Amino acid sequence: MARVVSRRSPASASNFDLDGFLKTRAQVVDKALDRFLPPVTARPPTIHKAMRYSIFAGGKRIRPAMVFAAAEACGGRTEDAIPAACAVECIHTYSLIHDDLPAMDNDDFRRGKPTNHKVFGEGIAILAGDALLTSAFEIVAQVPHRTRYPVASAVRDLADASGSLQLIAGQVADLEGEGKSLTVAQLRYIHERKTSALLRCSVRLGGMSANCTSAQFEALSQFGYFVGLAFQVIDDILDVTQTSETLGKTAGKDVQAQKATYPSIVGLEKSRRIAAQLTRKAYESLRPFRGRAVALESLAKYLLGRDR
Numbered sequence: 576m577a578r579v580v581s582r583r584s585p586a587s588a589s590n591f592d593l594d595g596f597l598k599t600r601a602q603v604v605d606k607a608l609d610r611f612l613p614p615v616t617a618r619p620p621t622i623h624k625a626m627r628y629s630i631f632a633g634g635k636r637i638r639p640a641m642v643f644a645a646a647e648a649c650g651g652r653t654e655d656a657i658p659a660a661c662a663v664e665c666i667h668t669y670s671l672i673h674d675d676l677p678a679m680d681n682d683d684f685r686r687g688k689p690t691n692h693k694v695f696g697e698g699i700a701i702l703a704g705d706a707l708l709t710s711a712f713e714i715v716a717q718v719p720h721r722t723r724y725p726v727a728s729a730v731r732d733l734a735d736a737s738g739s740l741q742l743i744a745g746q747v748a749d750l751e752g753e754g755k756s757l758t759v760a761q762l763r764y765i766h767e768r769k770t771s772a773l774l775r776c777s778v779r780l781g782g783m784s785a786n787c788t789s790a791q792f793e794a795l796s797q798f799g800y801f802v803g804l805a806f807q808v809i810d811d812i813l814d815v816t817q818t819s820e821t822l823g824k825t826a827g828k829d830v831q832a833q834k835a836t837y838p839s840i841v842g843l844e845k846s847r848r849i850a851a852q853l854t855r856k857a858y859e860s861l862r863p864f865r866g867r868a869v870a871l872e873s874l875a876k877y878l879l880g881r882d883r
């Protein structure tokens with residue numbers, strides 16, 4: 576009997592109600608974050624206000640959406656993926672607070688609001704980032720135990736993605752690359768770490784929450800890697816094509832900081848082609864799911880066409 580292999584093209588994802596998916600999952604993650612994080616009344620209130628200011632500032636919640644979409648692709652339940660979804664958002668928000676500090680990118684706006692240090696001062700902003708980083712591990716330690724993935728697997732994966740060989744390595748290379756002309760390979764090294772690592776970890780944690788098979792885990796890892804690379808190329812493009820108002824953060828920062836980006840090295844048109852190529856590779860990684868990873872496909876498509 577002929578094997579039926581579903582060849583879902585990117586277009587098949589267009590039937591999926593991504594807006595609804597993003598909205599409902601963002602509500603789930605917001606409610607859970609509110610429960611996981613200390614209330615503003617907990618002493619000392621300043622730090623809890625500062626943590627909550629940035630985490631509830633209106634981010635797109637892409638990483639939690641990736642966790643949920645990956646869990647669903649593997650037949651898992653949203654509820655079981657909640658701790659992982661909250662943990663990756665805490666890491667992401669911490670990295671943004673620190674990235675915006677005067678010692679790093681020195682930015683005044685993020686998520687359409689004044690940056691954390693502008694509101695609370697540098698000392699509290701550093702501590703709010705530190706506290707969110709710590710909270711992430713307290714939260715991820717609450718993932719359900721799975722036969723293939725004991726709790727420690729999730730904790731270890733998140734630590735790897737956010738540690739000195741990945742997220743922080745990317746930030747170091749990014750800082751050290753300022754004002755220098757980098758090769759595409761050097762830029763790829765930065766993007767793999769500062770952006771792709773956490774997106775890859777998000778889908779892996781989603782898969783783990785659903786006790787995914789090793790083939791599914793491998794497919795999710797590849798998908799996260801490519802979608803993460805595409806995400807950063809698009810971010811570089813948006814930095815030069817969009818306004819600060821649309822982005823909710825200062826546009827044109829890469830040029831101002833003399834940062835190497837895809838548009839600065841290969842030009843805008845080629846950058847767009849590279850982003851589309853990376854997104855195609857992300858789709859191809861989902862083949863083992865045979866059409867059951869429609870939320871992930873739809874997310875990748877949305878990210879390629881996004882304007883903020």
Ligand code: GRG
Pocket residue numbers: 633634635636637667670671673674686742743745746769770806807810883
């Ligand atoms: C460890 C201090 C420290 C920093 C880590 C990742 C990073 C280094 C800094 C964050 C700044 C940056 C340019 C990250 C790359 C990933 C990226 C494009 C983040 C923006 O993500 P969105 O668009 O943001 O998902 P929202 O606000 O919607 O959540």
